[in-house]
Structures are given as C-alpha cells and as structure tokens.
Amino acid sequence: MIPQNFAYSSPNSLEAALDQLADGSAKVLAGGMSLIPLMKLRLASPESLVDLRRVPGLKYIREENGVLHIGAMTTHYEVESSVLVRATCPLLAEAAASIGDVQVRNAGTIGGSVAHADPAADYPASLLALEASVTLASKAGERTLSLEDFLVDTMTTALEPGEIVREVTVGVERNDVGTAYAKMLQPASGFAIVGVAARIGTGFARIGVTGLASKAYRARNVEALLEGGADAAAAAAVIAEGIDANSDLHASADYRRHLATVYAARAIRQAISRAR
Amino acid sequence: MSTTIATTEKLVGKSIRRREDPRLITGTATYVDDLKLPGMHHACILRSPHAAAKIRSLDISAAQSHPGVVAVFTGPDVAGVGPVPCGASLPGLRVPHHAILATDRVYYVGHAVAVVVATDRYVAADAIDLIEVDYEPTAAVADPEKALEPGAPAVHPEWPDNVSFTYHQEGGEPDKAFAEAEVVVKQRITSQRLVPMPMETRGCVAEYHTAEKSLTLWSSTQIPHLLRTLVGQMLGLSENRVRVITPEVGGGFGCKLNVYAEEALAGFVAMKIGKPVKWIESRRENFLCTIHGRGHVDYYEIAARRDGTVLGLRLKLIQDLGAYQQLLTPAIPTLSVLMMPGLYKFRNISADIIGVFTNCVPTDAYRGAGRPEATHGVERMMDLLAAELNMDPAEIRLKNFIGNDEFPYATATGLSYDSGDYAAPLKKALDMVNYHALREDQRKAREQGRLMGIGISTYGEICAFGPSPATPAGGWESATVKIDPSGKVTVLTGASPHGQGEETTFAQIAADELGVSIDDVIVFHGDTAIVQYGIGTFGSRGTAVGGAALFFALKDLKAKIKKFGEMMLESDDITFSGGVCTCNKTGNTVSLAQIAGMSYRAMRLPVNEEPGMQATRFWEPPNFAFPFGAHIVVTEIDRETGHVEVSRYVAVDDCGNIINPLLVAGQVHGGVAQGLGQSLWEQAVYDDTGQLITGELMDYAVPKATSMPWIETGHTVTPSPVNPLGVKGVGEAGTIGCSPAVVNSVVDALSPLGVRHIDMPMTPEKVWKILQGERI
Amino acid sequence: MKIGGSYELALPPARAYTVLQDPSILARCMPGCDHLNRIGETAEGHVAYEMKMKMAISSVQGLFAGTVKLADPNEPTSFRLIVEGSGKVGFMKGEGVLTFVANGTGTDVRYEGEVNVGGVIAGVGQRLLDVTAKHIIKKFFGKVAAAIGEME
Numbered sequence A: 001m002i003p004q005n006f007a008y009s010s011p012n013s014l015e016a017a018l019d020q021l022a023d024g025s026a027k028v029l030a031g032g033m034s035l036i037p038l039m040k041l042r043l044a045s046p047e048s049l050v051d052l053r054r055v056p057g058l059k060y061i062r063e064e065n066g067v068l069h070i071g072a073m074t075t076h077y078e079v080e081s082s083v084l085v086r087a088t089c090p091l092l093a094e095a096a097a098s099i100g101d102v103q104v105r106n107a108g109t110i111g112g113s114v115a116h117a118d119p120a121a122d123y124p125a126s127l128l129a130l131e132a133s134v135t136l137a138s139k140a141g142e143r144t145l146s147l148e149d150f151l152v153d154t155m156t157t158a159l160e161p162g163e164i165v166r167e168v169t170v171g172v173e174r175n176d177v178g179t180a181y182a183k184m185l186q187p188a189s190g191f192a193i194v195g196v197a198a199r200i201g202t203g204f205a206r207i208g209v210t211g212l213a214s215k216a217y218r219a220r221n222v223e224a225l226l227e228g229g230a231d232a233a234a235a236a237a238v239i240a241e242g243i244d245a246n247s248d249l250h251a252s253a254d255y256r257r258h259l260a261t262v263y264a265a266r267a268i269r270q271a272i273s274r275a276r
Numbered sequence B: 001m002s003t004t005i006a007t008t009e010k011l012v013g014k015s016i017r018r019r020e021d022p023r024l025i026t027g028t029a030t031y032v033d034d035l036k037l038p039g040m041h042h043a044c045i046l047r048s049p050h051a052a053a054k055i056r057s058l059d060i061s062a063a064q065s066h067p068g069v070v071a072v073f074t075g076p077d078v079a080g081v082g083p084v085p086c087g088a089s090l091p092g093l094r095v096p097h098h099a100i101l102a103t104d105r106v107y108y109v110g111h112a113v114a115v116v117v118a119t120d121r122y123v124a125a126d127a128i129d130l131i132e133v134d135y136e137p138t139a140a141v142a143d144p145e146k147a148l149e150p151g152a153p154a155v156h157p158e159w160p161d162n163v164s165f166t167y168h169q170e171g172g173e174p175d176k177a178f179a180e181a182e183v184v185v186k187q188r189i190t191s192q193r194l195v196p197m198p199m200e201t202r203g204c205v206a207e208y209h210t211a212e213k214s215l216t217l218w219s220s221t222q223i224p225h226l227l228r229t230l231v232g233q234m235l236g237l238s239e240n241r242v243r244v245i246t247p248e249v250g251g252g253f254g255c256k257l258n259v260y261a262e263e264a265l266a267g268f269v270a271m272k273i274g275k276p277v278k279w280i281e282s283r284r285e286n287f288l289c290t291i292h293g294r295g296h297v298d299y300y301e302i303a304a305r306r307d308g309t310v311l312g313l314r315l316k317l318i319q320d321l322g323a324y325q326q327l328l329t330p331a332i333p334t335l336s337v338l339m340m341p342g343l344y345k346f347r348n349i350s351a352d353i354i355g356v357f358t359n360c361v362p363t364d365a366y367r368g369a370g371r372p373e374a375t376h377g378v379e380r381m382m383d384l385l386a387a388e389l390n391m392d393p394a395e396i397r398l399k400n401f402i403g404n405d406e407f408p409y410a411t412a413t414g415l416s417y418d419s420g421d422y423a424a425p426l427k428k429a430l431d432m433v434n435y436h437a438l439r440e441d442q443r444k445a446r447e448q449g450r451l452m453g454i455g456i457s458t459y460g461e462i463c464a465f466g467p468s469p470a471t472p473a474g475g476w477e478s479a480t481v482k483i484d485p486s487g488k489v490t491v492l493t494g495a496s497p498h499g500q501g502e503e504t505t506f507a508q509i510a511a512d513e514l515g516v517s518i519d520d521v522i523v524f525h526g527d528t529a530i531v532q533y534g535i536g537t538f539g540s541r542g543t544a545v546g547g548a549a550l551f552f553a554l555k556d557l558k559a560k561i562k563k564f565g566e567m568m569l570e571s572d573d574i575t576f577s578g579g580v581c582t583c584n585k586t587g588n589t590v591s592l593a594q595i596a597g598m599s600y601r602a603m604r605l606p607v608n609e610e611p612g613m614q615a616t617r618f619w620e621p622p623n624f625a626f627p628f629g630a631h632i633v634v635t636e637i638d639r640e641t642g643h644v645e646v647s648r649y650v651a652v653d654d655c656g657n658i659i660n661p662l663l664v665a666g667q668v669h670g671g672v673a674q675g676l677g678q679s680l681w682e683q684a685v686y687d688d689t690g691q692l693i694t695g696e697l698m699d700y701a702v703p704k705a706t707s708m709p710w711i712e713t714g715h716t717v718t719p720s721p722v723n724p725l726g727v728k729g730v731g732e733a734g735t736i737g738c739s740p741a742v743v744n745s746v747v748d749a750l751s752p753l754g755v756r757h758i759d760m761p762m763t764p765e766k767v768w769k770i771l772q773g774e775r776i
Numbered sequence C: 001m002k003i004g005g006s007y008e009l010a011l012p013p014a015r016a017y018t019v020l021q022d023p024s025i026l027a028r029c030m031p032g033c034d035h036l037n038r039i040g041e042t043a044e045g046h047v048a049y050e051m052k053m054k055m056a057i058s059s060v061q062g063l064f065a066g067t068v069k070l071a072d073p074n075e076p077t078s079f080r081l082i083v084e085g086s087g088k089v090g091f092m093k094g095e096g097v098l099t100f101v102a103n104g105t106g107t108d109v110r111y112e113g114e115v116n117v118g119g120v121i122a123g124v125g126q127r128l129l130d131v132t133a134k135h136i137i138k139k140f141f142g143k144v145a146a147a148i149g150e151m152e
C-alpha cells in the first residue's frame, strides 16, 4: 500500500498547471479519491502528479443566463449542499449526495469523477440526463463537448494528453420538469450497482443510466416511450434492451438488467411525482 | 490532582465513560506504527500471487543492490527459526511444517516468500518489486468440500486426501434417539469465511540489544505473554531475554490471538542487522495473510417428537482450515461441537468434524470462535423444526429450554452450564417487540403482499476461558495491585485489553474495593517486563477471569491494609471502608495514604507482615461461564430487488452481573454489527484458482455506521457462581446471537413462498434469485 | 471469469482466419502489445509467441510479459487463442476459441472462453474486471478491423 516514487507539483495558476501537463507525462491530481488508492496498490504509477487544488478559479458554482457552471475542482459535498444547485438543478445535488460517504464527498471532485469515467460512478447518470457539457482546457486552448461524447468507454474519455476538465455545465432545470436519481448501492464502496437518473416533464423525458454497461449512457428508448405517453413500468422495462450488461461478484448481468428496470421505474415515478 | 477521596457510592454497576477514549478520540494514543526508534529500519514482505506453486528459482540480486536496501532474506536464511506454532492438539492431527518464509512451495495467495529490509519503508516496498521469482503454478483448491473429493489437488502433497484431522464426539444415545424420533429434519448450513478486519492491521517493531542478547518486540497482539514464550522459542532466545510490549491495539476480534510468522521474522531481522526494524501490515496483507474466521459447511439433523420435544442433534462439520494450522486453528470447530446443544435439553448428540486443508489463508478464532457457527446451526434447526411442526418459534424454544432448577446442568457434550434463566431474556425480548401484535402486523403485511419476517434466536455461549485443563495454554489470569506510598493505586492485569474497556471496569472494581476515587486508580497492561505473566484477552474472559484475579488480589491487599490499620490505630476492632480504617471504639481513623506510607517507611510493621503494599494473585477459574440471551429481528424484503431491510433489532443479553452498562451496550452493539456483517454483507470469496477476490474494502463489505439499524438492548441478570464478581462475559455475545436471528427473520419473511433456509450472506441478488423461484 | 461475444469483420471467413493468425496483425492489434516473437512450437503442438504488453486504462497501468499461443487449428472455421502474461500487478490467462462464421460478405468472429487473473488485479479489481476485459476485446477487434481496412 505504498506508491512508487513520483514527482509532485502544486501550481498556483491554471497556466502553470497546463504548462506542466503539456507534454502529457504528468497526471492530474484532484480529490485523489480514485487516483491515490490506485497508486497505493501500484496499479497506477505516474511519474509525476500535478495537483489542481491550489489552482485558483477551478472551484465555483455559478449561474449565468440559465446555465449552471461548475468548476472541475468543486467537491461532491459542495455540489450536494449548494443552495444554488438545489434550487436550480436538484438532480445534480441528489446525485452528489448519493456518492460514497462523507469523507469521499468532502474530497472527491466533479471534474475527477467525469475524468475518471468509472462505469459505476453516480454523477454521469444525472449529468447525461441533464445533457451536460464539459469544457476541456489545455495549453492549446479550450473546447467544449457534450458529456455523451466525452465518455468514450470504461475509464476512457475524450481527454487528450495535456488536457484537463475545467468545467461542467448544465442548464437550469426547466420549470415543468421533475427529477430523481435512484440507485442500488454496492454495500462495500457505495458505488452504484445500477443507478438511474430521470428528468420528466410534459412530453419530455431524459434518462441516464450508470453501472449497467461499460459506460454511462442515455436510455433513448426509454425516453421515447415516455415521451410517447408510456407509463413508468412499460418504459422502464426496455432500459436494458440490447445492453451488454456488466457482471461482477456484487451483481450478475441478469440481475443488473433487472435492477435497471426496477430503479428506472422508481426514478421515473419519483420524478413524475416531483414535477409540478 | 485530586487526593484520595473517601467514597461510599459504588462505581460497579454505573455507566462510567471509558477512560481509554480521550486518547483514542484525540489521536494521541500510540500504536505500533507510531513508534520511531533511533536507527530503525523497515521491512516489507514479498508475497505469493499464486495459491499453489513451486518456487523454481528466486533472484534477489537487484533488490539487494537497490540503494537503501540493507538486507534481503529468503526461506533458506530463516531455516533456523522455529515453525509458526500450533497450540492445539487433537488425536492424529496433521500439522504441516509452517516455516516463517516459504522455501520450495507456496500454499496460498499471500504466502510470505522474502523480506526486504531497508532504511525507509518506501525503499523497501520498491525493492520488493525487484525480486524475481520463477513460480511453477500447480493446481489449487479453495473450497473445503471440493478438497475432499477424490482427485482434488493436494494442498500438501504428503497428504493427498487434504484431511488434517477427524474428530468424533458423542453424548447419550444419538442413534437410538434418531431411530425413535417422530420427526427428523435435515439441513446443510454454511458459515462463510470472514475477514476479522480490526481497524489497526497487524504490525511489530523488534529491537535486539546485542550486548544483553535480549529482544524487545512491540506487537499489536492480544496475548503478549504467550507471544513472548513462543517467539522466544522460535528464535532460540531464552524467555527472560524477550520483552513483549503491546502499545495501543486497534482491535483484534481474535485475529491477534495468535503468533504470526512476521513477529518472529521481525525478531530475526533485528538480530541479524543489529538495528531495530518495523513491519506494518498493509490492508491488502491483512486480507490475505491474517487469519480468517468461520469457514464451515455443516450438515445438521435434528430429531424430535411431534409435540416439539427435541431428542437429538447430529452434525457433520466440514471445517475449512486453510493451508496451515495457526495457533488455535483446529481447536475452533471443537468449540462449535461443545456448544451445539445450545440452551436446550438435547440429551443425545453426535458430531463429526473433518478438518480440511485448502489453498487459503488459515482460519482461526474470530469473534465468537466456533460458537457463532454452533449457535447459527442449532438456532436454524430449531426454526426448521418449528416450521415442520407448524409451531411458533418462541414456543418451541420455551418448551425445550433447560429449566431454572437444573443448574449446574451437565450437557451431552460434557459441559456444566453454570447458571441460567433461559426463558427470561426471551420473554423480555418478546415483550419489548410486543410479539403478538407484531405477528398481527406481519399477518396484515402479508395480506398486502409485503414480505415481513420476524426472527428469534436464543443463544447460549461458552466464555470466560477457562479452566486450565480445558485450554491449551492455561486458562487462569493474573492481577497485581500496588498502592504507592502516597496511596495511589496501580493495577497490573495479565489480561491484555485492546478496546474492551478494562482500564475502566477494572478501575471501577479496584476503586470500589479500596474505597478510593477512580481517578486514583490506573490500570496497566501489555508489557511483559512490567506485568506478571498473564494469558490475554479473548473468549470473553477479560473481566470474568482477569477481573476475578483482580478481586482476589484486592482481597489480599485489604487484609494487609487492615493489619496496618489495626497496628496504627492500636485496636483489633477496626473497619476498612471508604478508603480509611476506622477504630470502631474510638472513631479514630487512618487513611489509605497514611497506611501505604507507613508500609513503605516501615518504621513499624504488623506481626508477620512485610513492608510494602502490593499483592499478586493468579486465579484459576473452576469452570467456564455461560452467558445467554435472546435476539429478535424484524426484516422487510424488497420484493423487486431482494434487498433486506432490518427494521427492528432487539437484543436482550444476560451476562451475569454488569460492571458497566455502557460498556456492555457497546460490546453488544459491536457484536451485532459484526453479526449483521456476516448475515447480510461480508464474505471472503476465493475463486476456483485460490485467488481472494474480495481483497479490498471496496469489495468486502464491512458494516458502516450508516448501514446499522437502531439496536434496542435489554438485560436480565443471572449471576455466575463461577467467579466472585458473578460476571459472565459479553464480548462475543452480540455476534453469537445475531446471525441466526437475522436469517430466521428473512426465512420467516420468505416462508410463504416455501423457503426453508438461506445461507449467509443474504445479499440482494441471492434473495432476488430465491424470489424468482431459483433454488440456492 | 467467462467471456463470450462476437465481432463482425469485413472479410470472408478464410481471410479473417488467416488475418487473426498473423503474428504481425496480432502484435499490432493487441492493446499495448510491444512485440510478438515466435518461439516455436510447444510440446502440445501449439504455435507460441513471446509477448510484452503494456496495458493502460485510464491511470491504471500494467506491464505484462508472457506468451501468445495458437492452438487447435481448424482452418477456416476455428482455432484456440491462449494469452498468458504476468507482471508486478499480477498475472492473467485468457483462453478462448475463435469461430469464424460467414455473414454475407463478411465474417462473424465468435469468441468464447475464460479469463483468469491473479495477484493484485484479482484481489482488488473485481468490480472492473469484466468491463475491462470487454473493453480490451472491443479495442482489439476495432484495431483488427482498422488494419483490415488499411489492407484492402
């Protein structure tokens, strides 16, 4: 449980951080809740770490023109407890609150969570349902992608070497929409065995799923059924169709598929009940 | 600093907060890993990634030449160190030679292969990666039943059947009982392997004093004195030149009731390099290399009459031993056999144990050690019988309990139960849950299609280990009480508490007996150079045996105090109470401080008395103590997901007299947490190739504060006649009572679907599959 | 752990078969594969190659050294692929039968087999083993398809 030697730097400007990351050999350190355990097990042995914790301007939650901007270094706890997030995007606060335990939420960051792209991470389900975007920054400049395009596969994202997640943006929740996140948690880690986020309005549905497949995804088939007037159970029933479901010692593929339908129905029903 | 205050108010029986806690919760306690000695080096151990392999060759040259590395040792280097000891003996027991480092073969994942010693812990860890081992993997077997199949891979090639021992015990006429029975119910019941998981992993620091030829070993252990004796033997050191110190020990749960290879290895390294060396177990190593608990596959048969009267119990117990015998490995299942009758009048018993080698880390004592498995078995069988006979589970228990007038009760397994009122805690628990109303709620719930279950377990356990003839290393305990010239009191206990709170309860006892303030008493333990020989803390024995030794030492000391009082007050009619001797005629008094001062200045001495104010007693218990109790658990199952929700938990325990209710509640809570862990979440899973696939806390689900239900506790008090305090022990009770109550509850919830039994852990997927009609 | 699935390649079965037996293609397409050196035939008659592989998924990295073996050739319908490697993070052994079934102008390559891992990756990687194996297989076939595209 002792990592290999690594170089460490803690730059105090974004520019310096991006400089140090430019050649792609260093790893970003955010909350360290995923990276440090891997390093201690020597499953990850980066030669150098660039810690973003002292970089100013990466930790914020603000609303501009109906868009909620969340700095990459904003912790799960900060999102969960933000009055602004709760008021303007309750689904995100609900997702943040469901992550791991208090210690993890105090350290882990939204940028780290999406960059790590763990197939069982909680955030992505909600962020996909929210049609979130991520803004990436590198020495060469910035680009913005939809989260859907950003998440490529298991622990694989569109991040290029030298690039960091700078910000996550979501729209302020529509007035007619109710939202909910429902998950079965794995009792050891708290990660989602299956988690489903639902945003439901009149003739409007967005469903994000995590834990079920190699990456979080939007269940467009469920959305279409709901938008076409199907009830929660009928819509939820198709959520795992065509999905090559994950399997591990906590849940077989069949059980996960089943859970996805159960939690989808629960999330949808709750979202509907919360819609005004 | 307060002076000795005469108190008449008794402390025993009061909920006094633990005196240990301030240092623990302010982070100022000293654990092994907090020690820093001048010149201290660090050891790191290379461990086998294979469950079974031959070591073809081993190349340590790169590690040796790594900057900062001082030495690398492998199997042949430590050939002179004695094997890891097995303290249990059974007829025909096969004990494999357990060298402290593997030589030509490895037998389980985590088996120690080499040790690197370096100036720095990080360097040592890096150098481990530089050792090249050429393994030739061989077939492994991890499942004890598969290990018994013909043609299974042999864990130890010299014993192809993988059987370490068989053991038979019988009482009464079991065959006759079964032949005459009106009902026989059979069930296979497992108790899965568990990882004990103390918060503090193991660790030790060894320092060798070359000139004195003496070794000081700091170790996170439950048994400092036994460790000293055994490590001395392993290293060829004379025992009086070994000093073992246990700093703060962050939990043990039985897994530190052992002597491990690393403890001798640290000593060996310190002797070789002439510098202190520290080894701290990582959490990964703790999973892989510290003993596991449980590991039973049990085949039960219960014989009864149609009216519910139990007649006999049969058990075939397959014990997964792992690859080696640790200190008590083979003895643990024999405890299950001793306790298999539970609280009932089973006059006819038959048990067969098969101890099986597997390519896994050894099993040994884990909270309850054999008794949770036994209780789980008999309590499941009582429910199965009740279901078969359509009887209420409370009723069948009340019908078969040993009666209050039958104590001491000789069991069919050869024990003598000390005292009991077995119906009392059950009745109290039934009252607490309002049983009849609860059953009515359940009926309504079922009408609504809900799966609600009520589970009862009435457990009995054997603890306060124990009379010496029945224990491998002596079952007594020791205590010294010293009163300083200023009248302050120091208790040295041979027990080695590590979280149980004896620094508080023993101070309560001493303060009461001597009539001093608890602030004037300190309790010291865990240093073999300071504390007289002792056995240690395990088997719920700390207070019942160690506390009794303390009681007798205090008694001796009080007699001496009185003699000094008589001399100083020039009267033979005096009373010692409230910390002062009072002449009953004149009313004159002398304080304990005055008496203690006199005893050390020794200007005058009572006839036939020596100077000083100190007494030591070694107390041999005449019997074990047998606590008991009843747990009732209400569960509700999510039909859609199989998730089990514990909606109510009631624990009524009878542990005899209670010294400190707060600590008893704490022990029950902790015990129940571990029982729930086994019931619902925890399992050490080895795959078919012998890889431990639940090897980290991200996959091995230890209960968390947030996963615990509210626990309602209650007590009945049936003093034990075995010791003068009338206490019985409560350290393991919560764990022992818990799992059958939870499983009985879930089976009860699912009984409308025809479910009779579920093995632990009752994970959502397992329950869901049962709901889908799958047979598990 | 059992694995199984199929992947479509735009080649007829006979060609797909030879492509997937071609060590240069295997070396190029096995994710992180450094090189494959033919070491000859094993006692069982398997064609064996020595390999070095650097697996990298996100920040997780492992260096594996081992062998790739091609066995039970049954041209053009099936053969057995055995990949074994070990490194500091543990060891792995994957063994599976590849079956080639014509599908229009292309081929369905079906695979069925078992992956066993040991060491740290087995002890702490359970949660991600299945997804990771799938990820690697997907990546492998993706690269094979790309290589075929280049060849055609």
Ligand SMILES: Cc1cc2nc3c(=O)[nH]c(=O)nc-3n(C[C@H](O)[C@H](O)[C@H](O)COP(=O)(O)OP(=O)(O)OC[C@H]3O[C@@H](n4cnc5c(N)ncnc54)[C@H](O)[C@@H]3O)c2cc1C
Binding pocket: A027, A028, A029, A030, A031, A032, A033, A034, A035, A036, A037, A052, A072, A073, A098, A099, A100, A101, A104, A107, A108, A109, A110, A111, A112, A113, A115, A116, A118, A120, A121, A122, A123, A159, A163, A164, A165, A166, A189, A190, A191, A192, C058, C059
């Ligand atoms: C005990 C425990 C329980 C957990 N339970 C859950 C759970 O229930 N649900 C859940 O979703 N998660 C859970 N997690 C994971 C947790 O949410 C992590 O915080 C999160 O996945 C990673 O965020 P981090 O800030 O800690 O990132 P780090 O660990 O610092 O980094 C993770 C990876 O992302 C990269 N990275 C980090 N930030 C950036 C950035 N801004 N730009 C580019 N790359 C970046 C790093 O280089 C690294 O590769 C748990 C973790 C632990 C330890």
